[in-house]
Amino acid sequence: MxxxxxxxxxxxxxxxxxxxxxxxxxxxxxxxxxxxxxxxxxxxxxxxxxxxxxxxxxxxxxxxxxxxxxxxxxxxxxxxxxxxxxxxxxxxxxxxxxxxxxxxxxxxxxxxxxxxxxxxxxxxxxxxxxxxxxxxxxxxxxxxxxxxxxxxxxxxxxxxDVSPYNFEPDEDGVQPPGDNDFWASLYSAVACGRAGLLEEIYVQNASRWHRLTGDTIDTVRAALAPRARLAVWPDLSSDTAAVLDALPSEGLVEGVWQDKEGQIHSAVADEDEFPELADLIAGADAAALLPMYADERVPLLSAVMPDGDGVVRARWQAERSLNDSPREVSG
Structure with a gap:
């Protein structure tokens, strides 16, 4: 209004x-x-x-x-x-x-x-x-x-007439609810080895990362921030050498890694910062590289967490996922 x-x-x-x-x-x-x-x-x-x-x-x-x-x-x-x-x-x-x-x-x-x-x-x-x-x-x-x-x-x-900072929804955005159907799909994706990493975007520009197993999904779900946006990715790889080999020669990437204590970290880096990122990944137990450019950053699943009554009242959208991406449908 x-x-x-x-x-x-x-x-x-x-x-x-x-x-x-x-x-x-x-x-x-x-x-x-x-x-x-x-x-x-x-x-x-x-x-x-x-x-x-x-x-x-x-x-x-x-x-x-x-x-x-x-x-x-x-x-x-x-x-x-x-x-x-x-x-x-x-x-x-x-x-x-x-x-x-x-x-x-x-x-x-x-x-x-x-x-x-x-x-x-x-x-x-x-x-x-x-x-x-x-x-x-x-x-x-x-x-x-x-x-x-x-x-x-x-x-x-x-x-x-209007504040320039009024919220304007993205006409092409998606708002799939993080409801029981979403979590059932996530269980299936984790069980078959297709997924293993959950990105919890709890405020704009800040994420928490959760490595998932069938035994941890409920615990992670219960601790999510209200109205968080979620993105599901393939699991981290223990072959950190292969992850490092996949670093591009230039551009922006997000590195995600699990340290020896089991904590998950992430950092965005460009080519000037790749050596520092490589050092962090080389000493990690597991890692992955995610693209930063919008047309390439497509998670397996995405959702926006509803309120306790099941209604999605958040106005921001989730990232388009392979579940709703046009390229998935046309493929």
Whole structure:
């Protein structure tokens, strides 16, 4: 549902924009970690309070990849360690947080902590943080008092039709549920030796890896993050020499390996980092290489975990798998 009242809130005076809308004034594009940052939080709080919101849902959480585009260095644990129960483990799609915690998440995003999410109350309220200290607030109500308060704080609310950070589903995406049928298929694939590795994408750009046997599948399933995306891959190979021989001469790959203690790790590497990745794989018990390019990265099975009542409420899509890939059908 599109909210009827959307504003771009910033410290940038619209009077200091050129004919193309680019800001030409002296304000910095990073947070001051002080008074100005505090005014942003006060403005968001004013809009939320006038809308009648005291709790927010975390939607589509993500963390920095191996490439970080923020102007400030990412924070340890993305700044979530003392903010959410369980830190990063508590940062999942659908997590409900009090408004005060939501405001602290906005602060982390203003500081380029490396963690980002949408904060919403469906049909009533939303706040999104964009680049360069732009904050987008949407409400089902006009929020005249919040607008006045925002201006009193020295910020500039500008009316928009829609936030550029509204969730837009991939029209070609798939959302197969991680229901009993999915797990039955996974059991069969593991039993026949076709599959053996489960990728749990618990936030965007971060995965946990699980090596599967018939005896461990139920335990893994019970511990998955809410609304996680799942991708099923062939098992790791104990022939690490053959895995290393498969390294390409250039490009991006993801190496996945199990160390001597049984822990599974992964790393994305390009040709400059292949020697370091090769050293890690050479000392591992088992390993695999996975492609990074979208048209090549096709798991055996994929799914999105439903809520406890069996309904898939996550909005993000799973990777297309061989189960639903057009190339599988045409083959």
């Amino acid at each position: 599109q909210l009827s009242h959307v504003y771009r809130v910033s410290k940038y005076d619209p009077a200091n924009r050129d004919d193309h809308g680019h800001y030409t004034g002296a304000e910095d594009v990073t947070s001051d970690h002080g008074k100005v940052e505090a005014t942003y939080l006060q403005a968001v709080q004013a809009f939320a309070s006038e809308t009648g919101v005291d709790r927010l849902s975390v939607r589509e959480p993500e963390v920095s990849t191996f490439v970080h585009f923020g102007l400030e260095a990412p924070m340890d644990g993305f700044g979530l360690g003392t903010l959410l129960p369980g830190g990063l483990d508590g940062f999942h799609d659908g997590a409900e947080v009090p408004l005060d915690t939501g405001l602290e998440l906005v602060r982390l995003m203003l500081r380029d902590s490396g963690a980002w999410c949408r904060l919403e109350v469906e049909g009533a309220f939303a706040v999104h943080v964009g680049w360069d200290q732009y904050v987008y607030v949407g409400s089902s109500r006009p929020c005249h008092e919040a607008l006045s308060r925002t201006r009193e704080l020295g910020l500039f609310p500008e009316r928009l």
